[in-house]
Amino acid sequence: DGGITQSPKYLFRKEGQNVTLSCEQNLNHDAMYWYRQDPGQGLRLIYYSQIVNDFQKGDIAEGYSVSREKKESFPLTVTSAQKNPTAFYLCASSIRTVTGELFFGEGSRLTVL
Amino acid sequence: QKEVEQNSGPLSVPEGAIASLNCTYSDRGSQSFFWYRQYSGKSPELIMFIYSNGDKEDGRFTAQLNKASQYVSLLIRDSQPSDSATYLCAVNIGDSNYQLIWGAGTKLIIKP
Numbered sequence: 694d695g696g697i698t699q700s701p702k703y704l705f706r707k708e709g710q711n712v713t714l715s716c717e718q719n720l721n722h723d724a725m726y727w728y729r730q731d732p733g734q735g736l737r738l739i740y741y742s743q744i745v746n747d748f749q750k751g752d753i754a755e756g757y758s759v760s761r762e763k764k765e766s767f768p769l770t771v772t773s774a775q776k777n778p779t780a781f782y783l784c785a786s787s788i789r790t791v792t793g794e795l796f797f798g799e800g801s802r803l804t805v806l
Numbered sequence: 807q808k809e810v811e812q813n814s815g816p817l818s819v820p821e822g823a824i825a826s827l828n829c830t831y832s833d834r835g836s837q838s839f840f841w842y843r844q845y846s847g848k849s850p851e852l853i854m855f856i857y858s859n860g861d862k863e864d865g866r867f868t869a870q871l872n873k874a875s876q877y878v879s880l881l882i883r884d885s886q887p888s889d890s891a892t893y894l895c896a897v898n899i900g901d902s903n904y905q906l907i908w909g910a911g912t913k914l915i916i917k918p
Binding site: 792793 | 894904
């Protein structure tokens with residue numbers, strides 16, 4: 694079955710540590726996205742990628758980094774520079790970036806202790 | 807700042823009734839409008855999209871768009887307990903998915 698796989702589902706981190714969230718898709722989609730979801734707020738775009746080896750900052754990229762070395766993979770690193778990293782992180786993909794349906798992974802919940 | 811506003815709820819509706827969810831947006835140039843459903847602890851999934859003024863129906867769901875008044879709504883007829891979820895409104899201020907602005911969502915509870 695085609696879909697998006699995020700791992701880990703739950704992650705605990707100590708302050709000052711970097712952590713990498715995995716996102717893999719087998720939908721053959723060109724575009725991939727990382728969103729952050731906090732209670733009482735809409736989804737906020739962290740980074741997006743329209744094609745392999747290219748990615749762009751979203752609205753809240755500070756303290757995060759990504760790579761897109763393969764079409765299927767778009768990992769997100771939450772660095773120690775991110776001041777408030779506790780959140781629900783969602784990876785999504787779409788066939789292209791032109792308006793259309795976003796397909797989401799199951800999410801990764803990061804808690805900083 | 808571009809904004810999308812939704813009543814956070816919870817909105818409680820009896821089973822079998824019509825649930826009405828509303829969303830307003832600030833950017834008059836917005837091009838397309840989406841409703842996603844998100845079950846608790848799960849990821850959003852697209853249920854409806856609408857581009858033109860008026861109504862668009864898909865099964866028990868109807869999306870309504872009024873660009874002059876800058877609102878979009880979602881009606882769910884014959885509400886079922888399985889419809890209990892948070893409904894996210896997303897508005898595209900351009901023509902690319904990375905230009906989506908998301909509302910915080912309305913929590914809907916269908917009471918048996």
